[in-house]
Amino acid sequence: MARKRFHLSLYVSAGIISFIIFISGVFVGVLVNEIKARSIEEGSKDVSGMLKDFETQLLLLDLFPSNSTCQLYEVQLRRLSGELGILEEELKEYENSRRIDFPEFLKMKEEYNLLLIKYWIFSENMRTKCNSTYLTLLYFYNKECSICNDEGIILTYYKMKLREKLLVFAIDMDLNLTSTKALMESFGVEKAPTLVINSQKFDGFYDKEGLRELLCSFGYLEEIC
Amino acid sequence: MWWIFGSLLELFSRAEIGTLLLLFFYYFFLYCTIFWMLVLLENRKRIFFDPRPRRLPSISIIIPAYNEEEHIARAIDSCLNLKYPKDKLEIIVVNDGSTDRTEEICRKYEAKKLIKLINKPNSGKANSLNLGISLARGELICCLDADSYFDEEALLRMVGYFNDKEVAAVTAALKVSSSNTILEKIQHLEYLFSVYLRKMFSFLDCIYVIPGPGSIYRKEVLQKVGGFDPNNLVEDTDIAFRIQRLGYKIENSVNAVVYTHIPRSFRGLLKQRIRWYTGYLENVLGKHRDLIFFKGSPNLGMFLLPSNFLWLFSLNYLLIFSVYELFGYLYGGFRNLFLIGFDLGILLRSIRFGIGLNFFSSFFLIFLGFSSIVILISLKVGREKVGLKERYSNYIAYIALYFILISFFWLASTVFLIYRKVRGGGGWKGEKVR
Numbered sequence: 001m002a003r004k005r006f007h008l009s010l011y012v013s014a015g016i017i018s019f020i021i022f023i024s025g026v027f028v029g030v031l032v033n034e035i036k037a038r039s040i041e042e043g044s045k046d047v048s049g050m051l052k053d054f055e056t057q058l059l060l061l062d063l064f065p066s067n068s069t070c071q072l073y074e075v076q077l078r079r080l081s082g083e084l085g086i087l088e089e090e091l092k093e094y095e096n097s098r099r100i101d102f103p104e105f106l107k108m109k110e111e112y113n114l115l116l117i118k119y120w121i122f123s124e125n126m127r128t129k130c131n132s133t134y135l136t137l138l139y140f141y142n143k144e145c146s147i148c149n150d151e152g153i154i155l156t157y158y159k160m161k162l163r164e165k166l167l168v169f170a171i172d173m174d175l176n177l178t179s180t181k182a183l184m185e186s187f188g189v190e191k192a193p194t195l196v197i198n199s200q201k202f203d204g205f206y207d208k209e210g211l212r213e214l215l216c217s218f219g220y221l222e223e224i225c
Numbered sequence: 226m227w228w229i230f231g232s233l234l235e236l237f238s239r240a241e242i243g244t245l246l247l248l249f250f251y252y253f254f255l256y257c258t259i260f261w262m263l264v265l266l267e268n269r270k271r272i273f274f275d276p277r278p279r280r281l282p283s284i285s286i287i288i289p290a291y292n293e294e295e296h297i298a299r300a301i302d303s304c305l306n307l308k309y310p311k312d313k314l315e316i317i318v319v320n321d322g323s324t325d326r327t328e329e330i331c332r333k334y335e336a337k338k339l340i341k342l343i344n345k346p347n348s349g350k351a352n353s354l355n356l357g358i359s360l361a362r363g364e365l366i367c368c369l370d371a372d373s374y375f376d377e378e379a380l381l382r383m384v385g386y387f388n389d390k391e392v393a394a395v396t397a398a399l400k401v402s403s404s405n406t407i408l409e410k411i412q413h414l415e416y417l418f419s420v421y422l423r424k425m426f427s428f429l430d431c432i433y434v435i436p437g438p439g440s441i442y443r444k445e446v447l448q449k450v451g452g453f454d455p456n457n458l459v460e461d462t463d464i465a466f467r468i469q470r471l472g473y474k475i476e477n478s479v480n481a482v483v484y485t486h487i488p489r490s491f492r493g494l495l496k497q498r499i500r501w502y503t504g505y506l507e508n509v510l511g512k513h514r515d516l517i518f519f520k521g522s523p524n525l526g527m528f529l530l531p532s533n534f535l536w537l538f539s540l541n542y543l544l545i546f547s548v549y550e551l552f553g554y555l556y557g558g559f560r561n562l563f564l565i566g567f568d569l570g571i572l573l574r575s576i577r578f579g580i581g582l583n584f585f586s587s588f589f590l591i592f593l594g595f596s597s598i599v600i601l602i603s604l605k606v607g608r609e610k611v612g613l614k615e616r617y618s619n620y621i622a623y624i625a626l627y628f629i630l631i632s633f634f635w636l637a638s639t640v641f642l643i644y645r646k647v648r649g650g651g652g653w654k655g656e657k658v659r
Contacts, residue, residue: 001391001472004430006523010267014260021259022252023229025588026236150564157565208566 036094037104043087044111050080051118058125070130077123078164084119087112088170110175117179120169124199133220134165138196140184142173145192147205154208158215162223166215243546250539251588257532258595261425265602268428272606275478276385283313284380284441285363289353290331291321293371296486298330301340303374308381316340318371319357322347327371350437351453351460358444358452366442369483373438374402376482383441386476393446393473394465396423396432397439397481398607404487408494410615411623411630412487417607418599420479424606427477431525435465435475439483446473457512458504466513469522479606495634502638503645509533510642537635544632596624 054076061069091112094105123136139155141148152170159168171180173192183189187201195202198218206214216225237245265272286304290297297318304316318331318340328344335342345356358366365387367380383395398420404413426432435442440461450467457463468475488494509517509530519526562569600620603609615623 004472004522004524006527007264007429010260010263011528014256014263017263018252018255018259021591022255023233025251025591026233029588030236150560153561153564157568208564 036090037108040087040090040094040108043083043090044108044115047080047083047087047115047119050076050083051115051122054080054122058122061126061129065129067130070126070132073126074130074132077126080119081164081167084115087115106175109172110177113172113175113177114179116169116171117183120167123167127198134167135197135215135218135221136199137166137168138183138187139168139170140173140189140192140194140196141170142192148193151193151205154206154211157208158211158224162215162221165221165223246542247546248588250543251592253532253535253539254592255595257536258599261422262598262602264425264428265421265606271428272424273480275382275480276388278381278385279388281310281313282364282384282387283315283362284309284365284367284384285315285317285357285361285444286367286369287354287357287361288316288318288369288371289321289350289357290318290323290327290371291347291350291353292323292325292327294323294326294330296372296374297327299374300369300371301331301334303377304369305339306377307375307379308377313363315361315363317357317361318342319353320344321350321353349455351455351457354460355452355455358447361444364444366444366447367439368437368442369439370437370485373483373485375439376484379439379481379483380441382478382481386478387441387443389474389476391472391474392443392476393468393471394435394440394442395476395478395481396427396435397483398423398477398479399436399438400482400484400607401487402484406489407623407626408491409487409489410619411627412494414600414603414620414623415627416487417603417609421599421603421606423477424479426529427475429524429529430474430522431469431529432475432477433465433469433525433529434459434462435468437461438485439481446471458500458507462505462508463512466508466516469525470513470516470519472521479608495637498634499638499641502635503642506537506638506642507645537639540628540632540635541639544629544636593621597621600624 054073057069057073057076061073091109094108120136120138123134126132127134127136137155139151141152155168155170159166171183173180173184173189187194187196187199189196189201191203193205195206195214197214202214212224215221237248240248288297288300288304293300301316301318304314307314316339318334320328320331320342322345328342331340331342334340341360343356343360345353354368365384369375379397383397386392386395399416400420401409401413401416404410423432442464446468447464450464450471453460454463465475488497516522516526517530597617597620
C-alpha cells in the first residue's frame with residue numbers, strides 16, 4: 001500500500017501566512033493604542049493651557065477682588081471641570097481596556113494627577129476668596145485598598161448627583177509624585193481611603209448614607225439634605 | 226525580520242499569562258482556518274469531482290432501527306428511489322427490538338419483497354450492523370441510520386472511489402433535513418461546515434469519523450477489522466481509526482447528499498454531543514492512543530489529533546474564562562448598584578454609547594473576518610442553494626452561539642469522561658443512538 005504523504009509545505013505556508021496576519025493584528029492593536037494615548041495627551045495639553053490662563057486670572061483676582069470677576073471665574077472653573085472629566089473618562093477606559101502594560105500609561109497618569117492637584121489648588125483658592133458655594137473633595141486611594149473601589153463608586157454617584165457643587169479630586173497614592181506626597185503630608189494622610197473636604201481630613205470608608213451626612217454637615221447642598 | 230520578533234517578545238513580556246494564552250488561541254484559530262483554506266486552494270479543481278465507476282459493484286444497504294416508526298419509511302423509500310441497478314442493490318433492515326410500530330411498517334415492505342427484515346432482541350447499533358454484515362451478499366456495505374435518507378444520486382456518486390483498491394470507505398455529504406428553530410439552524414450551519422471540513426480531511430487522508438448516515442464500506446475490509454465494536458460509545462470513530470491504522474484510505478464525496486434528522490431539543494442535542502465527544506476522547510486517550518504521532522497516517526497522527534487536543538483545551542479555557550469574566554461584570558454591576566442604593570435614575574444618565582476600540586478589538590475583527598470567510602466557503606462547498614437562507618448578520622450570530630454551545634458541550638464531555646473513568650462504563654445499550 002502506498003505511503004501516505006505528510007504535506008509539510010502546506011503546514012509551513014499556513015504558518016507563515018497566519019504569522020503575517022497575526023503580526024498585522026498586533027500592529028493595528030498597537031496603533032489603536034497609540035491613537036488613544038495621543039488623544040489623552042492632547043486633552044491634558046488643553047487642560048494645562050486652561051490652567052495657565054487661570055493662574056493669571058487668580059493673580060488678577062488678588063489685585064482687584066470683586067463679585068463680578070468671581071462669577072466669571074466660576075463659569076470658567078466649571079468648563080475646566082468638564083474638560084478634566086473627559087480626560088478622566090478617557091484614562092479610565094484606557095486602563096480598563098488594556099491587558100498589556102504600555103509604559104506611556106504611567107506617564108499620562110502622572111501628568112493627569114499633577115493637573116488635578118493644580119486644579120484643586122485653584123478651586124480651593126477661589127472658594128475662600130469668592131465665598132463660593134461648592135465643596136472641594138480630595139480623595140486619596142491606592143491599589144492595595146480593596147474598599148477604595150466602593151468608595152470611588154459612591155463618590156462618582158454624588159458627583160453625578162451634585163454636579164458643579166461637588167468637585168472631586170481622586171489622587172492615586174501609588175504614584176511617586178513629590179506634589180502628591182507633599183499634599184498627603186500637609187493633611188497628615190497615611191492610609192487609604194481618606195477624604196479631605198474643604199481642607200478638613202476624614203479618615204476611613206464612608207458608605208452612601210455616611211457620606212451624605214458628612215457632606216450635609218457643610219451646608220448648602222439642598223439636593224441631598 | 227528579526228526585529229519584529231524582538232519587539233513582539235518585548236511587547237508580550239509585559240502581558241499577563243492569561244492574555245498570552247488568549248493571544249495564542251487567536252493565533253491557533255488563525256493557523257487552522259488558513260491551513261484548511263490552503264488545502265482547499267491546492268485541491269480546488271478536485272472538490273466537486275467524483276471518479277466515474279469502472280463497474281457498478283453490488284451493494285447491501287443495512288438500516289439498523291430502534292424505535293424509528295417516524296422516520297423508517299422515509300429511509301427505506303429513499304433507498305428504493307436510488308439511481309442504481311435494482312439487481313445490484315440489497316436492503317436489509319435490522320430491527321433492534323423496537324417496542325413501537327417499526328416492525329409493522331417494515332413488514333409491509335418485506336411483504337412486497339422490497340427489503341429483508343431481521344428482528345432481534347435489543348443489543349445496540351453496533352451489534353445490529355454486525356448481524357446485517359454477516360447476512361449481506363453485496364461487495365460493498367452501506368450503512369444508513371434509520372433517521373436519515375438518501376438523495377437519489379448519492380450511491381452513484383460514491384462508488385467510483387472504490388476503483389482505487391486502497392479505498393476502504395467513502396463518506397457522504399451530511400445535511401440537515403429541515404431547520405426552523407435557532408438551535409436547528411445552528412446545527413444546519415455546523416453540518417455545512419462539516420461537509421467542507423470532511424472533504425478537506427479526505428484530501429489529506431485524515432478522515433477519522435465515518436458517519437452512520439450513508440457511508441459505504443468495502444465488505445472485505447470490514448471483515449478484516451472485525452466489524453463494529455459494540456462496547457464503543459462511537460463505533461463510527463472507532464472503525465475509522467482501525468481502518469486508518471491498516472493504511473487504507475477513506476474518501477468523501479460532497480455531491481453525494483444524505484439528509485439526517487437532528488435533535489430538536491437542547492436536551493437531545495446535549496445528550497448526542499456528550500456521547501460523541503466523550504466517545505471520541507475515550508478512543509483517542511485509550512484504545513487508539515498510539516495513533517497520536519502515528520507515522521502511517523502522518524496528517525492525522527502528527528497534526529489533526531494533536532491539534533484537536535489544543536482545540537479542546539482552548540475551547541474549555543475560553544468558556545471558563547468568559548463565564549468568569551461575565552460573572553465578574555454582573556457581580557461588580559450589582560455591587561455598584563447596591564452601594565448607591567439602587568438609584569437607577571443617576572445610572573441611566575451615566576450610560577454612554579460608543580464602540581470601544583482597544584488592543585483586542587483588532588484581533589476580534591480578524592476573528593470575525595475569518596469566520597465569515599469560512600461560512601462563505603462552507604456554503605459554496607456545501608452547494609447550499611436552497612435550505613438555510615438567512616441574512617448575513619444572522620450567520621454571524623449563529624457562529625457566536627455555535628462557539629458557545631460547542632465549548633459548553635466539550636466541557637460537559639470532559640467532565641463526563643472523568644465521571645466514566647471513575648465509575649467505569651460500557652456502551653450505550655438500549656438507548657436510541659444517532
